Amino acid sequence: MTTINDIAKRANVSRTTVSRALNNSGYVSEEARKRIMKIVEETGYMPNQSAKSLRTKRSGVIGVILPRLSTETSTRVVNGINEVLAKEGFQILLTDTELDKKKEIEYIRLLKSRHVDGIILLATNVNDELIQTIRDVDLPFLAIGQDLPEVTSLVYDDYHASADLTNMLIHKGHHKIAFIGVSRDDPSVGIMREQAFRDVMEREGGVIKDHWMGTGDFSIDSGYEEMKKILRASGKNRPRAVYAVTDRMAIGAMEYLKEQGYRIPEDMAVVGIGASSLSQYVSPSLTTIDYFNKKAGQQAAELLLAKLKNEKVEEKFELTYRLILRDSV
Amino acid sequence: MTTINDIAKRANVSRTTVSRALNNSGYVSEEARKRIMKIVEETGYMPNQSAKSLRTKRSGVIGVILPRLSTETSTRVVNGINEVLAKEGFQILLTDTELDKKKEIEYIRLLKSRHVDGIILLATNVNDELIQTIRDVDLPFLAIGQDLPEVTSLVYDDYHASADLTNMLIHKGHHKIAFIGVSRDDPSVGIMREQAFRDVMEREGGVIKDHWMGTGDFSIDSGYEEMKKILRASGKNRPRAVYAVTDRMAIGAMEYLKEQGYRIPEDMAVVGIGASSLSQYVSPSLTTIDYFNKKAGQQAAELLLAKLKNEKVEEKFELTYRLILRDSV
DNA sequence: CTGAAAGCGCTTACAG
DNA sequence: CTGAAAGCGCTTACAG
Numbered sequence: 001m002t003t004i005n006d007i008a009k010r011a012n013v014s015r016t017t018v019s020r021a022l023n024n025s026g027y028v029s030e031e032a033r034k035r036i037m038k039i040v041e042e043t044g045y046m047p048n049q050s051a052k053s054l055r056t057k058r059s060g061v062i063g064v065i066l067p068r069l070s071t072e073t074s075t076r077v078v079n080g081i082n083e084v085l086a087k088e089g090f091q092i093l094l095t096d097t098e099l100d101k102k103k104e105i106e107y108i109r110l111l112k113s114r115h116v117d118g119i120i121l122l123a124t125n126v127n128d129e130l131i132q133t134i135r136d137v138d139l140p141f142l143a144i145g146q147d148l149p150e151v152t153s154l155v156y157d158d159y160h161a162s163a164d165l166t167n168m169l170i171h172k173g174h175h176k177i178a179f180i181g182v183s184r185d186d187p188s189v190g191i192m193r194e195q196a197f198r199d200v201m202e203r204e205g206g207v208i209k210d211h212w213m214g215t216g217d218f219s220i221d222s223g224y225e226e227m228k229k230i231l232r233a234s235g236k237n238r239p240r241a242v243y244a245v246t247d248r249m250a251i252g253a254m255e256y257l258k259e260q261g262y263r264i265p266e267d268m269a270v271v272g273i274g275a276s277s278l279s280q281y282v283s284p285s286l287t288t289i290d291y292f293n294k295k296a297g298q299q300a301a302e303l304l305l306a307k308l309k310n311e312k313v314e315e316k317f318e319l320t321y322r323l324i325l326r327d328s329v
Numbered sequence: 330m331t332t333i334n335d336i337a338k339r340a341n342v343s344r345t346t347v348s349r350a351l352n353n354s355g356y357v358s359e360e361a362r363k364r365i366m367k368i369v370e371e372t373g374y375m376p377n378q379s380a381k382s383l384r385t386k387r388s389g390v391i392g393v394i395l396p397r398l399s400t401e402t403s404t405r406v407v408n409g410i411n412e413v414l415a416k417e418g419f420q421i422l423l424t425d426t427e428l429d430k431k432k433e434i435e436y437i438r439l440l441k442s443r444h445v446d447g448i449i450l451l452a453t454n455v456n457d458e459l460i461q462t463i464r465d466v467d468l469p470f471l472a473i474g475q476d477l478p479e480v481t482s483l484v485y486d487d488y489h490a491s492a493d494l495t496n497m498l499i500h501k502g503h504h505k506i507a508f509i510g511v512s513r514d515d516p517s518v519g520i521m522r523e524q525a526f527r528d529v530m531e532r533e534g535g536v537i538k539d540h541w542m543g544t545g546d547f548s549i550d551s552g553y554e555e556m557k558k559i560l561r562a563s564g565k566n567r568p569r570a571v572y573a574v575t576d577r578m579a580i581g582a583m584e585y586l587k588e589q590g591y592r593i594p595e596d597m598a599v600v601g602i603g604a605s606s607l608s609q610y611v612s613p614s615l616t617t618i619d620y621f622n623k624k625a626g627q628q629a630a631e632l633l634l635a636k637l638k639n640e641k642v643e644e645k646f647e648l649t650y651r652l653i654l655r656d657s658v
Numbered sequence: 659c660t661g662a663a664a665g666c667g668c669t670t671a672c673a674g
Numbered sequence: 675c676t677g678a679a680a681g682c683g684c685t686t687a688c689a690g
Contacts, residue, residue, distance in 0.1 A: 050443075
């Protein structure tokens with residue numbers, strides 16, 4: 001492997017000068033610069049980033065922590081992050097917690113030791129140890145999806161999105177709405193979306209029944225199972241709509257309903273959140289909410305870059321959303 | 330940031346000993362080890378990976394080069410890679426070429442300069458400069474999806490998969506089959522799948538017409554457009570089935586067909602390749618081929634790990650596939 | 659405009 | 675069992 005010393009020798013200058021030429025720092029005579037660049041070209045020399053990083057304390061790498069690598073939401077966000085970061089010459093070091101909270105903390109530390117310049121976390125929960133760890137590593141940090149105290153956070157407007165969706169259902173004439181949520185460990189999805197649902201239902205005179213409330217785990221299967229449970233527990237008095245807090249669960253619910261011969265939306269309306277590509281092509285197409293995940297990723301990357309440049313950045317950002325009315329309602 | 334020197338000082342030993350304790354290399358008295366580990370715990374010390382990597386020439390990072398971050402295929406493969414690698418303590422440095430061939434080469438070099446221990450490339454084409462670059466960087470290397478000469482390659486069995494699919498169509502009574510392929514720059518998808526189609530059609534007495542052959546770009550839209558073109562060019566003599574080389578294009582084709590009032594599969598059968606989740610939930614569900622992408626990623630990671638351990642590894646691996654018969658045929 | 663020297667935080671022969 | 679020293683490949687005051 002060619003090093004800066006090899007280049008220096010061949011160009012008859014010190015490695016100091018090579019470094020300056022390469023980084024456009026300080027004065028280098030045009031002559032020397034040309035000689036150096038020519039040799040760099042010829043040899044295909046690339047500076048050793050570990051050495052550089054050891055010296056400068058910057059690595060050109062941003063750590064990204066995902067709850068799951070294989071969901072469309074994650075992919076879109078990472079896509080947005082990467083688009084912005086790649087343009088600035090940054091690379092992404094990717095980690096996947098597989099929804100294990102311990103790993104979130106572990107990876108934050110690990111990324112620090114790998115000298116990443118900053119971290120973006122797609123957050124799924126909020127807890128003290130997490131906050132503490134983020135404070136400890138003292139790196140430019142950005143959270144997406146949850147409001148982490150004292151951490152720059154980009155949050156989806158879960159409350160209003162959920163409220164809008166519920167309202168829409170009610171104004172379409174549905175007062176009996178089943179709800180498939182997720183664990184309350186996830187404040188954004190598990191608490192905010194449910195709270196908005198309850199608030200609107202109460203305000204608008206909707207009917208909430210305990211056995212119409214299910215709790216899934218984000219998977220299509222869990223949507224299917226919860227729908228089954230809800231219908232079985234309902235007897236004659238059935239809901240006329242079901243609101244699942246994610247598209248995948250909504251699609252699972254639809255599967256069960258179709259199997260049981262329900263017509264959607266005539267017998268039962270279905271809505272989800274996420275605007276997955278699945279939601280568009282499933283039949284009937286699913287009414288859902290688009291959170292513009294890619295844009296969230298882009299914005300997160302831009303904010304992180306601003307932080308790297310020591311620009312002042314606000315602590316909280318609320319993202320926009322859009323209701324997509326389709327055939328399932 | 331705590332360094333090995335801080336730990337050494339506090340433990341009253343040299344940093345040599347700390348290093349030995351941390352890496353379980355050489356002798357360290359039980360006493361010293363305990364003292365060191367306690368302090369490591371307390372301080373949450375993590376070795377600086379840049380320094381380590383500079384010294385040892387290993388980084389614990391594997392570079393992954395994707396053609397597109399936002400496709401299900403890529404995601405599944407990366408998922409498989411990550412599952413295996415994370416277990417062994419490796420991280421993934423992710424790069425996305427956005428289907429730009431130049432970037433493939435650029436990123437290989439870049440990853441080398443970042444001291445990755447190995448590279449996995451989801452290959453989309455084969456060209457001399459690429460092969461040359463791979464040879465130049467001289468790193469443990471693995472290609473998935475294309476057969477790269479002299480590079481360890483994991484390839485899908487595109488020929489037989491495509492042949493099986495075509496055969497199945499013919500045995501269902503379809504002799505007039507339209508085909509939506511992609512550019513021949515991509516040998517696996519653009520050449521092999523088409524070749525098998527042509528071979529089987531010829532052998533089995535199928536009807537191939539030039540204006541029934543379209544070329545898309547992997548996108549849903551292109552499937553839609555190619556289907557439109559094909560039907561418009563066909564006049565009265567229409568195909569009775571369409572084989573798109575990817576699920577997304579097949580789904581685009583389905584969209585157009587449905588819009589035009591075709592019944593699927595009665596008026597027109599549709600098949601794709603990829604076993605995307607879309608293919609399962611679209612209506613009617615799409616007959617397709619499952620390439621077990623996640624498993625491919627796992628196997629790639631395992632082979633790379635074997636190479637890192639200097640184990641001998643064969644040069645070519647053919648992956649298996651599975652035909653999934655569903656309602657679109 | 660240029661270079662010698664120090665130092666980033668590790669590991670690893672080598673010597674004891 | 676332990677430590678001093680060298681060195682990985684860079685950058686950056688400092689001096690000229």
